[in-house]
Amino acid sequence: xxxxxxxxxxxxxxxxxxxxxxxxxxxxxxxxxxxxxxxxxxxxxxxxxxxxxxxxxxxxxxxxxxxxxxxxxxxxxxxxxxxxxxxxxxxxxxxxxxxxxxxxxxxxxxxxxxxxxxxxxxxxxxxxxxxxxxxxxxxxxxxxxxxxxxxxxxxxxxxxxxxxxxxxxxxxxxxxxxxxxxxxxxxxxxxxxxxxxxxxxxxxxxxxxxxxxxxxxxxxxxxxxxxxxxxxxxxxxxxxxxxxxxxxxxxxxxxxxxxxxxxxxxxxxxxxxxxxxxxxxxxxxxxxxxxxxxxxxxxxxxxxxxxxxxxxxxxxxxxxxxxxxxxxxxxxxxxxxxxxxxxxxxxxxxxxxxxxxxxxxxxxxxxxxxxxxxxxxxxxxxxxxxxxxxxxxx
Numbered sequence: 001x002x003x004x005x006x007x008x009x010x011x012x013x014x015x016x017x018x019x020x021x022x023x024x025x026x027x028x029x030x031x032x033x034x035x036x037x038x039x040x041x042x043x044x045x046x047x048x049x050x051x052x053x054x055x056x057x058x059x060x061x062x063x064x065x066x067x068x069x070x071x072x073x074x075x076x077x078x079x080x081x082x083x084x085x086x087x088x089x090x091x092x093x094x095x096x097x098x099x100x101x102x103x104x105x106x107x108x109x110x111x112x113x114x115x116x117x118x119x120x121x122x123x124x125x126x127x128x129x130x131x132x133x134x135x136x137x138x139x140x141x142x143x144x145x146x147x148x149x150x151x152x153x154x155x156x157x158x159x160x161x162x163x164x165x166x167x168x169x170x171x172x173x174x175x176x177x178x179x180x181x182x183x184x185x186x187x188x189x190x191x192x193x194x195x196x197x198x199x200x201x202x203x204x205x206x207x208x209x210x211x212x213x214x215x216x217x218x219x220x221x222x223x224x225x226x227x228x229x230x231x232x233x234x235x236x237x238x239x240x241x242x243x244x245x246x247x248x249x250x251x252x253x254x255x256x257x258x259x260x261x262x263x264x265x266x267x268x269x270x271x272x273x274x275x276x277x278x279x280x281x282x283x284x285x286x287x288x289x290x291x292x293x294x295x296x297x298x299x300x301x302x303x304x305x306x307x308x309x310x311x312x313x314x315x316x317x318x319x320x321x322x323x324x325x326x327x328x329x330x331x332x333x334x335x336x337x338x339x340x341x342x343x344x345x346x347x348x349x350x351x352x353x354x355x356x357x358x359x360x361x362x363x364x365x366x367x368x369x370x371x372x373x374x375x376x377x378x379x380x381x382x383x384x385x386x387x388x389x390x391x392x393x394x
Contacts, residue, residue, distance in 0.1 A: 003092075004085040008204065009220060011080040014099040016043070018076040021105035025081055026057040029095035036095055037084035039176070040069060043077030047216040050176040052202070053086060054150040064108035067148040068177050074101075086204070114156040117163075117191055124166035124305075126333035127348060132341050135314045138321075139333045140169035141304045143200070143209060143240070143262065143292025149174035152297035155183040156190065161298070163191040165305040166333045169318050171292075173198035173209050176219050196318055200240065201226050206249040207240040209262065209292070212319050223251040227258055236322045238290050241265035242283075243275050257284055260322070263379070264291035264307045264329045264392060271389040277379070285358075286377045288322075289392045291329035308333045312340075328393040338382050338393040345374045345393060353382045353390055 016023060027038055039050035040060065049069025051058060058066035065071040081097055129137045145151030146158050153161065155172065162170040172195055174180050181197045188195035201208045201217045208226060210217050212235030217226050230237040238260035242249035244267040261283060263276050280287045291307035311318050312326035321327070330337040336349045347355065350365045357363075358378025365372070365382070374380060374393075382391040 004088045008085050010083040010085070011041070012083060012097055014079045014081055014101070016074055016076055016079050016101050019103050020074040020076070020101045022059055022061045022102050023074055023079070024057065024059045024100045024102075026098045026100075027083070027095060028056065028098075029093055034089055034093040035087040036093070037082070037086050039082035039084070041080040041082065043075055043079055045080075047178075047218070048072070048079075049179060050082070050149075052084075052149060052175050054175075059106070061105050061108075063105070065179070067146070068174070068179050070179055112154060112156075114187070114190055115160045118160055122164060124164060124333060126166040126168075126308075127337065129310075129337070129339060129348065130341075130346070132312060135312050135321075135326075136316075137310050137328075137339055138168035138194075138313050138316070138318060139305070139308050139310055140167050140171070140194075140196075140318065141165075141293050141295070141307075142171045142196075142198070142211070142238070142290050142309050143173055143265075144170055144295040144304060145174050145200075146172060146180055148177055148180040149200075150296060152299075155180055155195070156187045158295075159187040159191040159193055159195055161295075161304050162193045162195075165303060167193060167305050167308070169194040169196055169311075170304065171196040171198040171209065171211055173200040173211075173292075175200050175202040178216050181213065194316065194318060202247075203251070204247075206242075206251045207247055208258075209238045209240055211236045211238070211322060223253055224255055227253065227255075234319075236260055236319065238262055239283075240292070241267060241294070242279055243267075259284060259286060259325060260288045260290055262292050263287070263289040264389075266292075266294050266302045266306065272387045274387075277381070277389075280379055286325075287379060288325040288327055288394055289329055289379050290322075290327060291392075305333050307331055308335070310337065310339060325394055328391065330391045336382060336390050338380060338391040340374055340380075340393055341371075343374055345372045345380060346370070347372060347382060347391075350382050350390070353384060356381050356383055 184195035214233035214235035311321040
């Protein structure tokens with residue numbers, strides 16, 4: 001524990017000789033007593049992979065790599081294995097790291113065939129919503145994981161789940177890695193769903209999603225640098241699940257706070273609980289609310305699209321719609337929703353609910369398709385008569 005208190009991240013040098021065809025690293029420690037995370041940097045400090053605590057061994061070669069890691073040249077020099085002391089018991093946690101550099105390049109593991117495309121009749125229906133001056137509201141999920149971090153599904157399998165859920169888009173946000181990004185376009189095309197490149201920048205003091213093809217965000221640096229890197233490369237940063245258990249947001253932004261936040265996370269199980277709304281008001285008056293299921297595996301019982309984030313897009317540009325702050329969140333693709341059209345809000349399937357404006361003014365919704373005046377900015381919401389949140393909108 002003392003070592004973790006001094007420095008949570010260790011960098012272990014590994015000499016990679018000229019002519020290396022494969023580098024394999026294995027971590028061992030007493031099972032069940034703690035959690036250690038793994039990663040890899042190249043000889044120039046370049047990112048070559050991260051798997052966190054999801055696996056205890058990985059291989060990198062020129063042509064292939066374990067999910068979470070990047071294939072490519074194995075240049076000679078001093079590489080660094082990253083070991084993060086994530087959870088260490090009071091008595092300590094002995095561990096051992098072994099690295100093997102070999103001249104022979106092993107054959108890659110056999111790949112599973114992509115699952116068949118989802119037929120139109122198999123897709124969950126999602127509500128039809130009016131277009132707005134040439135833009136369309138698209139329904140998606142902004143938080144999901146694959147085998148490239150601690151999820152159980154391949155990128156193709158996750159894409160099929162998104163299509164079955166009736167989503168238009170899905171952000172694939174594996175922890176501290178971008179190894180899944182090259183696979184997204186083809187997998188999305190096979191299932192007719194847009195897969196948005198993302199990464200969940202993950203630390204013990206908070207997580208943030210970065211959307212877009214920004215390159216790797218270095219989680220070892222401060223949150224200011226994450227935001228600067230994201231914006232410099234055309235991406236969007238969102239603070240994730242700011243009030244969620246042991247990964248609540250505790251990191252400072254010393255220049256300015258980002259506008260986007262995953263206000264509706266699957267951990268918000270009792271939506272009469274107003275802490276996320278109170279946090280949003282304290283964070284920024286013009287906060288842009290997002291939602292994410294934080295999907296990891298089907299057996300968890302948290303399906304994709306629960307909640308659903310709606311983004312108003314032109315020409316299918318989800319990232320552009322996110323950057324502009326044109327978002328809404330509902331419990332599911334076919335649940336009641338509150339959408340902004342200029343100075344008005346459109347409430348669908350919300351008869352008998354209450355619209356709460358950013359200034360606290362409340363108005364009962366009467367009818368299944370109702371237009372209501374919107375405040376210039378701030379988070380609007382639909383509530384039940386018991387105060388449970390049904391939908392959010394900017």
